[in-house]
Amino acid sequence: MAELVKCENVSKFYGKKEALSGLTLNLESGKIIGLLGPNGSGKTTLIKLLCGLLTPTNGQLSVCGMSVGAETKAMVSYLPERSYIPEWMKVSDILDYFQDFYTDFRRGLAEDMFGRLNIDLNHKVKTLSKGNKEKVQLVLVMSRNAKLYLLDEPIAGVDPAARDYILDTIISNYNPEASVVISTHLITDIERIIDDVVMLQYGHLKIHGSADAIRAEKGMSIDELFREVYRC
Amino acid sequence: MWNFNNDKPVYAQIIDEIMNRIASGAYPPGERIPSVRDLAEEARVNPNTMQRALAEIERSGYIVSQRTTGKYVTSDVSLIESLNSNRAEKIVSAFAEELKRAEIPFDMAIEMLRKMQ
Amino acid sequence: MLTKLIKHEMLHWVRTFSIFYIIYAVVAVITKILITVEISFGDNAEEHVFTTILLAIFGFILMLFSVMLPWISLAHNSNRFKKNMFSDEGYLTNTLPVTPAEHIGAKLIMGGISYICTCLLIFVCILLMIAGVNQEYIEMNIVFDEVQDFTMKNFGEMMLAFLLSVSIFVGILLLCYLAEGLAAINGGKKAIASGVAILGVVLAMIISSAIATVLRANGVDYDSNARVVAQIIFYLVADVGMFFLISYILKNKLNLE
Numbered sequence: 001m002a003e004l005v006k007c008e009n010v011s012k013f014y015g016k017k018e019a020l021s022g023l024t025l026n027l028e029s030g031k032i033i034g035l036l037g038p039n040g041s042g043k044t045t046l047i048k049l050l051c052g053l054l055t056p057t058n059g060q061l062s063v064c065g066m067s068v069g070a071e072t073k074a075m076v077s078y079l080p081e082r083s084y085i086p087e088w089m090k091v092s093d094i095l096d097y098f099q100d101f102y103t104d105f106r107r108g109l110a111e112d113m114f115g116r117l118n119i120d121l122n123h124k125v126k127t128l129s130k131g132n133k134e135k136v137q138l139v140l141v142m143s144r145n146a147k148l149y150l151l152d153e154p155i156a157g158v159d160p161a162a163r164d165y166i167l168d169t170i171i172s173n174y175n176p177e178a179s180v181v182i183s184t185h186l187i188t189d190i191e192r193i194i195d196d197v198v199m200l201q202y203g204h205l206k207i208h209g210s211a212d213a214i215r216a217e218k219g220m221s222i223d224e225l226f227r228e229v230y231r232c
Numbered sequence: 233m234w235n236f237n238n239d240k241p242v243y244a245q246i247i248d249e250i251m252n253r254i255a256s257g258a259y260p261p262g263e264r265i266p267s268v269r270d271l272a273e274e275a276r277v278n279p280n281t282m283q284r285a286l287a288e289i290e291r292s293g294y295i296v297s298q299r300t301t302g303k304y305v306t307s308d309v310s311l312i313e314s315l316n317s318n319r320a321e322k323i324v325s326a327f328a329e330e331l332k333r334a335e336i337p338f339d340m341a342i343e344m345l346r347k348m349q
Numbered sequence: 350m351l352t353k354l355i356k357h358e359m360l361h362w363v364r365t366f367s368i369f370y371i372i373y374a375v376v377a378v379i380t381k382i383l384i385t386v387e388i389s390f391g392d393n394a395e396e397h398v399f400t401t402i403l404l405a406i407f408g409f410i411l412m413l414f415s416v417m418l419p420w421i422s423l424a425h426n427s428n429r430f431k432k433n434m435f436s437d438e439g440y441l442t443n444t445l446p447v448t449p450a451e452h453i454g455a456k457l458i459m460g461g462i463s464y465i466c467t468c469l470l471i472f473v474c475i476l477l478m479i480a481g482v483n484q485e486y487i488e489m490n491i492v493f494d495e496v497q498d499f500t501m502k503n504f505g506e507m508m509l510a511f512l513l514s515v516s517i518f519v520g521i522l523l524l525c526y527l528a529e530g531l532a533a534i535n536g537g538k539k540a541i542a543s544g545v546a547i548l549g550v551v552l553a554m555i556i557s558s559a560i561a562t563v564l565r566a567n568g569v570d571y572d573s574n575a576r577v578v579a580q581i582i583f584y585l586v587a588d589v590g591m592f593f594l595i596s597y598i599l600k601n602k603l604n605l606e
Contacts, residue, residue: 014604032278048605051444055601074446084440088364100353101445164276171272174279191238192277212241212281221238 003065004029004148004179005050010059012045012203019045021203023059029147030176032193034211034222035183037200038230043183044081046200047150050181051078064147074102077146081153083133085125091136092121102144110143113169131162138166142173149180155189163189187223197222199229234275242277246285249275254294254305255316262307265295350447354455358429362459366425370470373414377474380407384478415471422467426460427525435533439605449599453526453592460522509577516584523591524549530598556583 005027012020020042027033035043048054049061052068063072085094091114098105114121117135119128125136138154151170155163163186170180171193182190197214199207206229207214211222218225236245250271253259265271268286272279286303289295293311296304306312331341383404390397433442434452442452500507524546532542560579 030280032280053440053443053603053605055603070446070448070451073444076444078440078444080440082437082440084437086438086441097357100357101350101447167276168273171276171278172269174269174272188238192236192242192275192281195278195280212243215239215241216244219239224239 003027004063006060006062006065007046008060010046010049010056010061012042012049012054013057018203020049020056023200023203023205025198025205025208027179027181027196027198029179031195032170032174032180032182033196033198034187034190034194035181035198035200036185036187036222036226037206040202041200042203043200044152045203047078047152047181047183050148050150051076074104075147077141077144077149079137079141079149079151079154081156083137085133085137087126088124090122090124091119094125094136094140095121098140098144104145106143106145110139113139113143117165131158134158135162135165138169142169145175145178147178149178151180151182153184154182155184155186167193187226188221191222194222199226201230234277236277243281243285243288246275246277246282247289250285250289251294251315252319254312255319259305261305261309261312264302264304267302350445351451351455354447354451355458358455358459359462361429362425362463365429366422366463369418369421369425373418373470373474376407376411376414377477380404380411381477383407385481411474415474418471419464419467422463423460423521423525426456426463426522427529429459430456430526431529431533434599435529435537435605439603443599443603443605449596450592452599453523453595456526457519457522461518464518506574506577509574509581513577513581513584516581516588519588520553520584520591523588523595526595527591527598530595534598534602534604553584553587 003026005025007023007025010020010023010025011018023042023046035046037043045054049056050063050068052073055068061068064075066072089097095107095110098110099107111121114136117132117139119132119136125133128136134154134157138151141149141151155166158166167189170182173180182194184190191211194211197207197209197211198205207225214222214225220228234249236242250259250265259265266274268279268283271286272282275282286295290297290303293308294306294315296306298304327341328338331338383400386400387397387404390400432438433456528542528545528549531545532538535541557580560583561576564576564579
């Protein structure tokens, strides 16, 4: 399993505030990785660094052996927490847009999923319900045949049925050459599907290991471990 | 159908469930079992984890892999029978313990079981 | 990727800017109609004061619009840069497999196309106003001939003037982008954007005249081409500098909230 992501002593400062500090982390391909930690632990910062939306203050990051840039962006599929589709676009418009810029975009797959979700391609995205908007963004992200999927809170604002759908989509999209990083608070929902766990605290790496190994060693679920590690 | 306890390794629980299916005949001997992908989607787990579990079951001989056609339950019926008797023994021993603790005579329990059949 | 970016810039431009063209065209047509009506009335001034007043109003609006429209196109382009790169849309834009140079280039090119089309539209409108009007009022043929003559005789100077205006134009757009970029990475304060823009213009004027002064002090003729060439060089250098600065901001200083 190739080294998909490599972080070497990465730090990110916002002025004096330290968001990430001395982070050294390697992620392999073919894994579903849970990125866990309380608010402010550096999860979103790490994800944004890997997408190229931020640059590190210190240290180096590489994706598939390359520094973050236009080439790595072609291999990384990012789902941010917020809605980022321009208000005026119809679903078909954003499909055109993705198809134009991403050679790995599988339009047929996306249209299939929209069909199954009963999302009309001619609807303006802004008229969709919140849950449907999130599903649209998720479908777009998962329809890319990327090497690294970065999902920032993909299930947080979404009803339980939609959550199941999202997790099923992640499972069925599994590709041994790619990895999926899921950053979330809703650990119980993703417990079963994650291979590895990365836990951050105050910008530092606290735990990195296989989920099942942790369960066997500590005799508790990842959710319980989280509560123990981050006890207030 | 697939109920998981999150504080134990998932792959171990997958092994238990599939072994149950083999033992009970839900996956009959010599028959093909669903693909890793299908099973993972059905159980809603990571295909990696499913693959690990199946690999371990294969190692203990209850599943056989044909490279082109998929995975099959072993045709060795005696193996499955001994699996079944092991399962039964575990459950019956646990039940016997409970009866002893509750001070219920075995004969009463046997009579009740017979009626339930 | 650059062509795809430009394609999407064009789609956006048609969607959001064509309304201005439509309004402008409507005002132009109405004004033309009023002009034609006014002329047809000839000397009967008293009977149609109403038309005259209407013509004055529309004529004024048209003139105002004609002067402002090219600047509106620049503002539109600059605003597009801000919104596309630094607002929520920025999450989509900045994760595209595209370099910052391509992003800036595409918007710059669109800005140029927008400006040229706008100027052409205004020119067409002027022609429309003059078309068919009695020869007493204007001699278009003579004007065209004179312009052609002048251009042929002073081709070199015309080219230099053209180059200078292009480098200043690119400079204005890049200055706007830079202002938006600096504002965005400093908490989105509009004051910063305006401040940078004004500072940029003032600096440009100061350095520009400084160059002229230095040249004159060294015996270079006031009207010679050398002065224009020196200014072109200054603006091109400033443009390249700003381009790199904006690229740097996009690559290294971006922080979308």
